[in-house]
Amino acid sequence: MTLRAIIMKEWIQTFRDKRMLLIIFAVPVLQMILFGVATDNEVRNLRTIIVDQDRSGLSREIFSAVSRGDYFHVTEITGDVNYGVSALMQNRARIVIVIPPGLEGHFRSADAKAQVQLMLDGSDGNSATIAMGYLLRILNSTAEKAMPAAVSGLRPSVHPLHIETRVLYNQALVSSHYMVPGIIAMILTVITTMLTAMGITREKERGTFEQLVVSPIRGWELMLGKTIPYAVIAAVDAAIATGIGMLIFQIPLAGSLSALVVLNLAYILAMLGMGLFISTISQTQQQAMMTVFAVLFPFIILSDFFFPLENMPQAVQYGTLLNPMRYALRAQREIFLKGSGWEQVWPNILVLTGFAVAFLSYGSLRFRKSLQV
Missing domain, CATH: 3.40.1710.10 (abc type-2 transporter like domain)
Structure with missing residues (x-):
């Protein structure tokens, strides 16, 4: 096989995959637009x-x-x-x-x-x-x-x-106290979604997914079996990250620990649903990984983690209401720095629970359909 033939083969395989084309061309445009409207560190509004x-x-x-x-x-x-x-x-x-x-x-x-x-x-x-x-x-x-x-x-x-x-709240104006809750939320976002999406697509790549489908196990048992371990891993990671933040960076946990735990669980479930959905539209781990980054990039940029929401255009601010990471990040900071408890953060937990129900329901529906194909 000549060099020209190999190049032509790669071109054909790349442009044959419509999902990959979307990621190749649409995602850079989206990234440019988001960076253009969101990357403003000036104190404004x-x-x-x-x-x-x-x-x-x-x-x-x-x-x-x-x-x-x-x-x-x-x-x-x-x-x-x-x-x-x-x-x-x-x-x-x-x-x-x-x-x-x-x-x-x-x-x-x-x-x-x-x-x-x-x-x-x-x-x-x-x-x-x-x-x-x-x-x-x-x-x-x-x-x-x-x-x-x-x-x-x-x-x-x-x-x-x-x-x-x-x-x-943060009287010493220590910047790490503001960033650490955001890092915890980002860890939960990336780890949970990535593990769930790539764990299921790995079975597809190895050809073992079909074996699971024809096995006596029921569909909901298969779905739970593939997602529960990642939920546990994410919860452990959250506990480790919180411990590191408190011990090394001296960030205070001024609010309710139980509210923080429930908040993290609700967010983990929402991201599990997102990962489950991504796994149903991806055939390979490479596709899953690129789709995860394409989806999570707007989540992180539009979450108030790096760039203040107040500086963004009004239309973009309204769009961030559909971003679950915004609610998780805000509640994390309120619990750690402001001493907030259930009375203050229950609206955020309620919204995250709604995201979890919506994402898991839709992801489960697509997962069951993939089992029937």
Whole structure:
């Protein structure tokens, strides 16, 4: 066989496989689009709540200054500090600016009681540090412009507004504390899906899948037998990764351990269903592996792991609602860093359970059909 014949043979085999063609040409386009719209590490559109207990001209100037530009997105103005703290806990806000009563009066009289408090969600230490710098600059500039003439004439470089900064959750702003829960979620995503998809396609490649089909074992028993071991492996990997995160990286487990376990189990079941589905559309391990990477790439990019969801276009943000890794990652961080328990993370667990039921049902249906072929 000549070199030309071998090359022609490879071309024919490659272009004969429609699934492989889809992976070869469609996936790079998808990756380029996703990287283009998602890879933005700038601090932008941070959800901000202003607790305005002063209702004065100065408080309105602060609101106007913070709202100007695209760094901060003021979602609410309230008078309740506890509401702002609750919003930080529930991930409905990243920053709370507290303007106490009587601020303008103290400020105009150059009183030391003229104080504004900043409360920041420190889960993402890098974003919190940058946001803090932006806010301090904005507030200082606003105070200098609003400074009474009598005061500014005496000390032009100093204004009487004091800014107190309070970082909640990950007070030391350690970046690894933010990344480790994401790594755990990614490990569960890749390991569970890859093992399930490649484990079943391996049987097809070896020709032993047909032997299992004609054996006395029932279809549901075969499916459970092929997936349960991988679920156990994923659960063990999750426990090991959690232990490493706590022992080596000193990440605190501030929330409910039982909620974390149930959350991981729900996510593992969802990824088992995804792996089961991929195994039914793949004939070889190579196909399965490439399909897994093609499917999981958007999961990881659009999960808030590397790139903030707030920076993505609105349409893409809505699309991330269909990404199970988004819910697993968010709940992991809330449990580890914010001390969340069942009351806070049950919506995420419920959504992941829905994904698990949907993926397993559809994957099981296709698996049973493959047994009948």
